[in-house]
Amino acid sequence: MASAAEPVIGLITKTESNPFFVKMKEGATAEAKKLGAKLLSAAGKTDGDNAGQVTAMENMIAAGAKTILITPSDAKAIIPAIKKAQAQGVQVIALDSPTDPVSAVDGLFATDNYKAGVLIGQYAKAALGGKPAVIATLDLFPGHPVGAQRHNGFLKGFGLAAPDASSNNLGGAAAGVACMADSFGDAAKGQTGMENCLQKNPNINLVYTINEPAAAGAYKALKAAGKEKGVVIVSVDGGCAGIKDVGAGVISATSQQYPLRMASMGVAAGVEYAKTGKKVSGYTDTGVTLIAAKAVAGVDSKDVKTGMDLCWGNK
Numbered sequence: 001m002a003s004a005a006e007p008v009i010g011l012i013t014k015t016e017s018n019p020f021f022v023k024m025k026e027g028a029t030a031e032a033k034k035l036g037a038k039l040l041s042a043a044g045k046t047d048g049d050n051a052g053q054v055t056a057m058e059n060m061i062a063a064g065a066k067t068i069l070i071t072p073s074d075a076k077a078i079i080p081a082i083k084k085a086q087a088q089g090v091q092v093i094a095l096d097s098p099t100d101p102v103s104a105v106d107g108l109f110a111t112d113n114y115k116a117g118v119l120i121g122q123y124a125k126a127a128l129g130g131k132p133a134v135i136a137t138l139d140l141f142p143g144h145p146v147g148a149q150r151h152n153g154f155l156k157g158f159g160l161a162a163p164d165a166s167s168n169n170l171g172g173a174a175a176g177v178a179c180m181a182d183s184f185g186d187a188a189k190g191q192t193g194m195e196n197c198l199q200k201n202p203n204i205n206l207v208y209t210i211n212e213p214a215a216a217g218a219y220k221a222l223k224a225a226g227k228e229k230g231v232v233i234v235s236v237d238g239g240c241a242g243i244k245d246v247g248a249g250v251i252s253a254t255s256q257q258y259p260l261r262m263a264s265m266g267v268a269a270g271v272e273y274a275k276t277g278k279k280v281s282g283y284t285d286t287g288v289t290l291i292a293a294k295a296v297a298g299v300d301s302k303d304v305k306t307g308m309d310l311c312w313g314n315k
Contacts, residue, residue: 007037007274009267010060010068012053014097016043019239020259021071023312024095027260028069031267037274039267040065050074054081067091067270069263075100075145091273093280095262098145107269107280109262111288113146113236114165116255117153117208119290119299120234123253124206125158126296127232131205133158136197137172138183138190138209138218144168147210150236154208178204183214190217198225209235212242212254219250238291240315243307246293253292256307261286 011028013021025041032039040063042056050073058081060068068090072078075098082092082104094105102108124133137154140147148168155162160175172180178201181193190209194217197204207222209215215235222228235242238256245251269280290300291307308315 007066007271008060008064009037009039009270010057010063010065011039011041011263011266012056012060012068012070013041013043014047014049014053014071014073015045018047019313020096020237024071024259024263027263028267031264035268035271037267037271044073048073050077053078057081057085061085061088061090065090067093067266067273069093069095069266069270070105071096072099079104091270091279093266093269095266096257096259100145102283108283109265109269109286110283111257111262112285113149114153114156115285116236116257116288117150117155118157119153119255119288120208120236120253121154121157121159122299123157123290123292123296123301124154124208124232124234126299127252127294128206133206134201134203135172135177135206135208136179136181136194136201136204136218137170137177138181138193138207138214139170139172140210141182141184142170150210151208154234183210183217185211185214187213187217187220190214191221192217194218194221195225198222198227202227205231207231207233209233211235211237212239212245212251215242215251215254216245219245238289238307238311240308240311240313243291243304243311246291246307247304249293252294253290253301254307256289256291256310258286258288258310259312 044052094108152162163171179197183190235254292301
């Protein structure tokens with residue numbers, strides 16, 4: 001019997017330009033080549049472009065894709081398109097960001113964002129060395145599961161009252177956080193948020209940020225106010241620019257995630273489905289590592305060199 005034609009797998013990311021998704025595509029391309037699959041890729045025009053992702057799914061199914069990997073821009077709005085794909089026998093796997101509900105897809109390959117938060121919370125606690133914490137959080141935006149998981153994990157790791165990983169509400173106010181601002185993961189908005197927080201409380205000595213661009217913005221605001229020296233900044237992502245900032249002392253520690261691993265595991269699952277008809281199910285943790293320039297007692301971390309070896313974006 002002749003072997004089946006090469007399996008067709010689709011990868012749909014939120015954007016083409018974000019280095020995180022560039023790395024993801026790199027991982028998917030390499031794995032598809034290794035396993036003899038054909039990879040189709042597409043992206044939304046901007047983060048939040050649900051219509052663009054829906055169109056990409058329809059095009060890929062028409063082109064014969066039997067598995068689609070997607071980083072959903074809109075966790076709820078994408079669901080009808082996913083259901084339609086599944087009804088046609090297509091396996092749909094979410095990468096990096098869950099759908100709402102998570103069970104709408106066959107499987108999820110992503111970072112444990114709550115754990116990523118816990119790690120930087122533990123580090124921050126040790127780095128402050130017993131000083132009373134005056135905390136600012138530069139968050140994503142309200143209601144986003146990834147934003148809530150990192151924020152609440154950070155509180156938990158620091159030893160403060162925190163909602164569990166299933167909550168999409170930020171627990172900072174109840175935990176006594178001095179100032180919370182939405183950064184949308186953006187450097188300029190992070191800077192503005194930090195400026196506002198410093199006006200509210202000039203004694204802030206610990207800043208949690210949703211990602212490293214927001215952290216870079218926070219540092220800029222602190223530096224302009226002459227306060228950058230006595231403040232611990234912690235973050236999540238692990239892009240090359242962020243790891244460089246750890247090395248330069250801008251960020252004290254960051255939790256690194258692995259987009260390349262998410263995508264290559266997704267492609268392998270797609271090939272498996274094409275060959276055996278076996279679908280993935282549930283959540284697969286793709287790993288997270290704390291990267292810090294200075295190790296602290298009792299918290300497991302790796303150095304900047306390790307972080308640079310595994311980062312994405314321009315080295």
